[in-house]
Amino acid sequence: MIPQIRDARNFAAGAVLVLIGGFFLWATWELPLGRGVRLGPGFMPFFLSFAIIGFGIVTAVQSLSAPSEPPVRIRVNVRAVLFVLLSLLVFGFLLERFGLVVAVPAMLAVAFLADREARPLEAGLFIVALTFAAIALFSWALGLNIKVLP
Amino acid sequence: MDMLANLELGFSVAFTLQNLTYCFVGALLGTFIGVLPGLGPAATIAILLPLTYALTPIGALIMLAGVYYGSMYGGSTTAILVNLPGESASVVTALDGYQMARQDRAGAALAIAALGSFFAGCVATLLIAAVAIPISEVALTFQAPEYFSLMVLGLIAAVVMSHGSLPKAIAMILIGLVFGLVGIDNYSGLARMTFGHTQLADGIGFVPVAMGLFGIAEILRNLETPASDRKLIRTSAFKLWLSREDIRRSVGPVLRGTALGSVLGVLPGSGGTLSAFASYALEKRVSKEPEKFGTGMIEGVAGPETANNAGAQTSFIPMLTLGIPANAVMALLIGSMMIHGITPGPLVVQSNPDLFWGLIASMWIGNAMLVVINLPLIGLWVQMLRVPYRLMFPTVLLICSIGVYTLNTSAFDVYLLIIFSILGYVFYKLDFEPAPFLLGFVLGPLLEENFRRSMLIARGDYTVFFSRPLSLTLLVIATALILMAVMPKLRRKRQEIFVEEEN
Numbered sequence: 109m110i111p112q113i114r115d116a117r118n119f120a121a122g123a124v125l126v127l128i129g130g131f132f133l134w135a136t137w138e139l140p141l142g143r144g145v146r147l148g149p150g151f152m153p154f155f156l157s158f159a160i161i162g163f164g165i166v167t168a169v170q171s172l173s174a175p176s177e178p179p180v181r182i183r184v185n186v187r188a189v190l191f192v193l194l195s196l197l198v199f200g201f202l203l204e205r206f207g208l209v210v211a212v213p214a215m216l217a218v219a220f221l222a223d224r225e226a227r228p229l230e231a232g233l234f235i236v237a238l239t240f241a242a243i244a245l246f247s248w249a250l251g252l253n254i255k256v257l258p
Numbered sequence: 259m260d261m262l263a264n265l266e267l268g269f270s271v272a273f274t275l276q277n278l279t280y281c282f283v284g285a286l287l288g289t290f291i292g293v294l295p296g297l298g299p300a301a302t303i304a305i306l307l308p309l310t311y312a313l314t315p316i317g318a319l320i321m322l323a324g325v326y327y328g329s330m331y332g333g334s335t336t337a338i339l340v341n342l343p344g345e346s347a348s349v350v351t352a353l354d355g356y357q358m359a360r361q362d363r364a365g366a367a368l369a370i371a372a373l374g375s376f377f378a379g380c381v382a383t384l385l386i387a388a389v390a391i392p393i394s395e396v397a398l399t400f401q402a403p404e405y406f407s408l409m410v411l412g413l414i415a416a417v418v419m420s421h422g423s424l425p426k427a428i429a430m431i432l433i434g435l436v437f438g439l440v441g442i443d444n445y446s447g448l449a450r451m452t453f454g455h456t457q458l459a460d461g462i463g464f465v466p467v468a469m470g471l472f473g474i475a476e477i478l479r480n481l482e483t484p485a486s487d488r489k490l491i492r493t494s495a496f497k498l499w500l501s502r503e504d505i506r507r508s509v510g511p512v513l514r515g516t517a518l519g520s521v522l523g524v525l526p527g528s529g530g531t532l533s534a535f536a537s538y539a540l541e542k543r544v545s546k547e548p549e550k551f552g553t554g555m556i557e558g559v560a561g562p563e564t565a566n567n568a569g570a571q572t573s574f575i576p577m578l579t580l581g582i583p584a585n586a587v588m589a590l591l592i593g594s595m596m597i598h599g600i601t602p603g604p605l606v607v608q609s610n611p612d613l614f615w616g617l618i619a620s621m622w623i624g625n626a627m628l629v630v631i632n633l634p635l636i637g638l639w640v641q642m643l644r645v646p647y648r649l650m651f652p653t654v655l656l657i658c659s660i661g662v663y664t665l666n667t668s669a670f671d672v673y674l675l676i677i678f679s680i681l682g683y684v685f686y687k688l689d690f691e692p693a694p695f696l697l698g699f700v701l702g703p704l705l706e707e708n709f710r711r712s713m714l715i716a717r718g719d720y721t722v723f724f725s726r727p728l729s730l731t732l733l734v735i736a737t738a739l740i741l742m743a744v745m746p747k748l749r750r751k752r753q754e755i756f757v758e759e760e761n
Contacts, residue, residue, distance in 0.1 A: 121688040125429055132436050135451045149450050152706045156436045163429040182706060188481035192474070192655065193676055199659045200672030205482035212656065213744035221651040222481060226648055242656060243582055250665050 122168025129160030191222035207255040208247065212239045261387050272623055277320050280313065281620050284321035285627050288328020293336050293639045294650065298345040299329040300586045300693075301476045304468035305654065307594060308661035313599035316613045320620040322594055323574075326587055327621070330530060331375065331628050334584060338367045341346050345531035347566040350538040352557030354551060363566055363711055367559050368636060369500050372629045374512045374564035374731040379625030382523075382571035386430050386578070386618050390607060392471055397604035403713040403723050405603075407732035409705050412582035414736040415526040417694050418743045427694045430685070434695035437462060437704020445710065464593040469658050470678025471685070471692045472586070477651050478683045491541075504556050511561035513543050519568025524575050526584040533569030534562040571621060578614060579604060581704075586693035589700045596700075640676045706759030 132153055142148025195218035209232040213235050220231040246252050272285050272422045282600075291302040303325050306684035310318035330347060338355035351371065356366040400408065400623065417427035440451045447535035452458040518540060519533035541561040551558050573584045581603035583589035592602045600610060632639075662671045685692050716722035723729050 109635060118321065120425065124684065124688060125433075128433055128436075132451065135453075139448060139450060140446070143718065145713060146445075147710045147713055149446045149448050150674065152448065152709070153436055153439055156432050156439075160429060160436070161430050163425055163432070166425060167423075167429070183482075185478075185482045186635055189478055192478055192481070192651075193679060195652075195655060196474075196659055196672060196676045196679070199678070200663075201476075201668040203663060203672075204669050215659065216652050216656065219655050220648075223648045230649075234652075238653060238656065242660065246664070247662055253667050254660070 116221050118171035122164045122166070122171060124163050125164025125167060129157045129164060133157035133161070175229035187224065188222045191218055195222070204255060206258040208243050209239070210255055212242050260391065263723065264389055264615050265619060267396045267611060268619030269496070271316065271321070271612045271616030272619035277317060277616065277620060278623070280321040281324045282627055282631070283325020285328040285624050285632070288325035289318070289332040289632050289639065291293040292329030292332020292345065297476065299326050299489070300590060302329050303587060303590045304472045305658055305661065307465045307468060308665055311665065313373060315595065315600055316616050317676045318594055318598060319591065319613070322413050322591055323617060323621055323622045327567065327570055327624060328628065330566060331372070331632060332639065334371045335368065338371065338559070347534045350534045350544030350562040351559055353538070354553070354555050357552065357554035358530060358556065359561065360365065361554050363554065366500050366504050366556065368633065370504065370508050370556060370560045371563040372633055374508065374515065374560050375558065375567035376625050376629045377512055377569060378516045378519060378564045380569035382520055382568050383622040385520055385572060386575055389575060390579050394573070394604040394607040397580055400604070400728070402708045402715060404732065405728050405730040406705065406708040407723055407729040408580065408582065409701050409708065410733045411736040412526055412576070413694070413697055413701065414739055416697055418585065419740045423689070424743050426690050430476070430690050430692070430694040432661060433697040434698025435702040435705065437467070438699040439706060443600050444707070457666070457668060457671070460493070463671055463674060464597060464700070465665055466662050466674035467678045468590055468593065468696065469662060471682035471696060473654065473658050474675065474679035475682025475686055475692070477654060478679070479686055480647065481651065483615045486505060507556055508560035511537070511557045514544070515538060515561040515564030516568045519565035520572045523569030524711070526576065526582065530566035530570040534566035537561040537565035574621070577602065578617070583697055583700060586696050589693070589696045593700050613626055685732060700736070
């Protein structure tokens with residue numbers, strides 16, 4: 109009998125732990141572990157990774173036998189997550205090439221897309237105002253070393 | 259006594275125009291952001307971290323500490339006026355505070371919250387001053403094995419006291435530790451997990467991690483629920499006045515709250531929240547009219563508000579004297595200290611006495627400022643609540659991105675921010691607590707260094723942690739805590755406390 113995954117969230121949690129542990133294990137595989145007196149750089153990451161993987165397996169296994177409540181589902185507001193992260197990406201990408209003047213409005217425009225309830229006109233005005241305020245504050249008032257114009 | 263001399267030193271440092279300004283700005287910004295729903299103290303501090311980069315170490319700490327208790331004050335304000343607690347410690351305040359506001363007694367609620375908090379702040383300052391030197395002196399006898407065991411105890415204690423699944427919390431610490439080890443290894447000069455990026459040579463930046471996990475992730479969390487309509491109290495008829503009766507009824511709760519908060523705040527994992535809840539429970543039990551709690555009893559505001567401020571301030575003690583963060587906010591402050599080149603720990607009292615005592619003195623000053631300056635500004639803060647979240651979050655995103663970029667004038671940090679925002683969101687979705695991660699991340703390098711140094715001293719003998727009495731004691735306490743948390747009876751107790759919190 110295949111055990112049913114009653115607690116999807118915890119199963120995913122366990123899986124993520126195993127992934128993270130595995131990732132670090134792979135990333136530090138070649139580092140020397142060292143001996144007792146002279147512990148190498150790979151020592152701690154190695155054991156920590158195993159511990160993480162261990163916890164991951166335990167969590168995932170626990171989720172298989174969770175008491176029968178309504179299954180816990182994971183709901184994600186994909187739109188919000190996607191556009192918020194995209195806005196940061198846009199900012200990072202455009203800032204050094206085109207300066208604040210381009211990066212800020214672009215980033216804010218993408219960010220507004222994350223909100224289903226956004227109103228275009230209000231958003232547009234706000235973007236213009238905030239761009240100006242940002243340039244005034246960060247570049248002029250605070251004198252930070254940040255590119256403004258392309 | 260020595261204590262007075264130290265406080266004098268502290269006040270002389272804190273009373274400079276510069277540091278007073280930082281304190282003021284911190285408290286102001288903290289209150290402002292604390293009033294805004296959706297941004298707790300940890301997120302606020304994370305977002306404002308870049309601002310403190312250019313300041314002196316003491317200036318930065320003063321400002322961030324100001325942000326911390328400012329945001330707690332702001333959180334109470336919204337709890338009372340709008341029934342929207344700004345952060346978890348204010349949840350209890352909303353129970354009776356909002357009812358008082360609906361009965362036109364908002365002024366009294368706000369006033370007692372501010373005054374009670376101020377009283378707690380005074381007492382807590384004296385407490386910290388009295389206790390700091392003895393604790394540091396004991397800690398100075400520590401060597402590498404003791405430090406290691408102390409950090410282990412601190413980490414374990416922090417998760418045992420916090421809510422959520424214990425194995426998951428421990429896993430988070432471990433993940434945080436591993437992330438903290440990224441960078442060039444001091445002992446061998448080899449690069450670990452940097453994948454060729456020279457920007458990671460010094461390790462992953464603390465600010466992108468903090469901002470991503472607490473700031474951006476919180477935004478993503480808030481965007482999940484559509485904006486709820488908030489019913490604002492009419493602020494025109496505001497009388498910040500406490501009747502004789504109010505004062506009489508508040509004396510007991512304030513005193514009890516201070517005592518309770520001072521004790522509970524020192525325990526890792528809590529700070530203000532646990533103290534506030536405990537105080538509410540205590541007041542209800544001690545009161546002659548327990549059934550009236552929830553209808554606007556001033557005791558239900560005076561006690562918790564005092565306790566949470568006492569707890570928040572005394573939670574600085576383990577951080578300042580031992581270098582052990584009790585909660586996420588303390589971890590952020592430790593991170594900030596490290597950025598400024600100060601290694602937190604018992605030596606700080608000796609090597610940077612002006613920093614140590616200056617910070618303590620400024621905490622008192624900050625409390626005073628909050629009472630004097632913020633009470634009249636309440637009307638202004640409430641207006642802030644009218645700004646809709648759909649305009650708020652792009653602004654916060656912008657502040658975060660620019661802030662993170664200006665750290666090293668590098669877009670790489672923005673990309674790191676994205677990675678940790680994703681991580682923070684994944685953690686939230688899978689029911690992992692981010693605070694233990696941050697604790698592990700901050701302590702990771704120190705933990706490893708102490709471990710290696712212990713092994714070096716002991717010539718490879720693993721039992722060194724158990725053969726030294728102090729180290730053994732610490733580890734035994736840590737084990738005992740885990741056992742206690744795992745035993746069914748106490749497991750239920752833990753969940754009781756924190757199920758209340760969820761509600």
